Amino acid sequence: MLIKLIHPAMPRRPMDSIFKTRMSPPLALYTLVALTPEEHQTVVEDENVRPLRPDAPADLVGITATVNNIDRAVCIAAEYRRRGIPVVAGGVHISAVPDRYTAAFDALCIGPAERVWTQILSDAENGTLRKIYCDMDNFSGSEIVAPAYERIPDRDYLYTNIMITSKGCPFKCGFCYNSCPGVIRNHITRSMEDILSDIERIQSNHIMFVDDNFIGDIGHTRRLLPELKARNIRWNAAVSANICEHEDLLALMAECGCRSLFIGFESINQQSLRGAGKFQNHVDDYNKLLDMLNALGIMVNASIVFGLDEDDVSTFDNTLDWLVQNRVASATAHILTPYPGTRLYRKMESGGSIINFDYSRYTTSTVVFTPAKMTADELFDGYMQFYRKFYSFKNIWKRMPKSGNQVIPFLMFNLLYRKFGKAASALARVMPLASLGRFAARVSYKATFAKC
Numbered sequence: 001m002l003i004k005l006i007h008p009a010m011p012r013r014p015m016d017s018i019f020k021t022r023m024s025p026p027l028a029l030y031t032l033v034a035l036t037p038e039e040h041q042t043v044v045e046d047e048n049v050r051p052l053r054p055d056a057p058a059d060l061v062g063i064t065a066t067v068n069n070i071d072r073a074v075c076i077a078a079e080y081r082r083r084g085i086p087v088v089a090g091g092v093h094i095s096a097v098p099d100r101y102t103a104a105f106d107a108l109c110i111g112p113a114e115r116v117w118t119q120i121l122s123d124a125e126n127g128t129l130r131k132i133y134c135d136m137d138n139f140s141g142s143e144i145v146a147p148a149y150e151r152i153p154d155r156d157y158l159y160t161n162i163m164i165t166s167k168g169c170p171f172k173c174g175f176c177y178n179s180c181p182g183v184i185r186n187h188i189t190r191s192m193e194d195i196l197s198d199i200e201r202i203q204s205n206h207i208m209f210v211d212d213n214f215i216g217d218i219g220h221t222r223r224l225l226p227e228l229k230a231r232n233i234r235w236n237a238a239v240s241a242n243i244c245e246h247e248d249l250l251a252l253m254a255e256c257g258c259r260s261l262f263i264g265f266e267s268i269n270q271q272s273l274r275g276a277g278k279f280q281n282h283v284d285d286y287n288k289l290l291d292m293l294n295a296l297g298i299m300v301n302a303s304i305v306f307g308l309d310e311d312d313v314s315t316f317d318n319t320l321d322w323l324v325q326n327r328v329a330s331a332t333a334h335i336l337t338p339y340p341g342t343r344l345y346r347k348m349e350s351g352g353s354i355i356n357f358d359y360s361r362y363t364t365s366t367v368v369f370t371p372a373k374m375t376a377d378e379l380f381d382g383y384m385q386f387y388r389k390f391y392s393f394k395n396i397w398k399r400m401p402k403s404g405n406q407v408i409p410f411l412m413f414n415l416l417y418r419k420f421g422k423a424a425s426a427l428a429r430v431m432p433l434a435s436l437g438r439f440a441a442r443v444s445y446k447a448t449f450a451k452c
Contacts, residue, residue, distance in 0.1 A: 008065065008073045049156045097340045144167060196227060215243055
């Protein structure tokens, strides 16, 4: 069979450029490529890179979808199904609320595809596709299949040096998909052999780990770090804020090549964190954690959520002042968004506070619910003002890192990616995005790449 794998276009937030939608390739689709037996052909089409080719031949279509591109996925599927071509859909949103999409697609893959993809292909060949494919009981890290890195078109993405060491998260925050029954319920880790194999295949000494939580298993992280140091890897990852409880681990991470961390602080109000089920976060520890990271030379991208139950109009400036005072290198702010299937969604739906069910607006930059202590307009305006103020020249200067080796990556992110991202992304018209990404990595981290 000729199998077409599609990544539908992602909507952008007001502050986003193509750097956001073309940051990295859809690893889920390239994992399906790796899972596909050799007797079949696979073609990957990413609508964020170039227009789809709906008239090109295909025997089967696979689509991965998130909440904000699910409507586009449904439209794409309808066109292929009209021509008699079966469509299989998967992804975190499908896995969270599969019952909503049984009519829109011929088959749904719920959870990881590793155990079911070959069966889906066999059934498609025989014309016996079932509506639901799901097999993730006791799914282990040894079953995680690496993407077909050799098939990823480097020139299309800012970064292709991305990989995972684990899946899932030990915490079940109410607004996160990890609180859904249709996702992997536990944090699972890959074998050291598989991780190091991926690093070799990526052929760069700069790796971006895209795990939900890089320290979900502290013991596993400790075992991995010396391997990264031995290979002179510079790396970035996302971790939970409870890393402040492991000072020795932070020091080891810095020693073993960590250059920046994305950390889910989410709020500086402890009551808001409790309401979100984020019990691993302790606001009283935040300043200590940031002091440690600044001393170790590790840059921080702080994740912040606005619109939690205890938030009011003072929250925006209070959060801004805290971030600036602590010289936080960058911040990714979100408007609280009730992803379908999550514990937050169930709570808001039962309470009647969701006011917008257009999922294309679920980008974390639109207010789709009635906030508890401010109006929807106040929440949106405060969110936008926060971004403008945080990335103002004045506050960029105030947040300038004291460590000299952080200045270049700090300025590149704050100015070229965020403040002037839309203008800077025009460079993609005259040179491959991968070249921009590699240039940034070379000047920021002295990264090397085998492939050009």
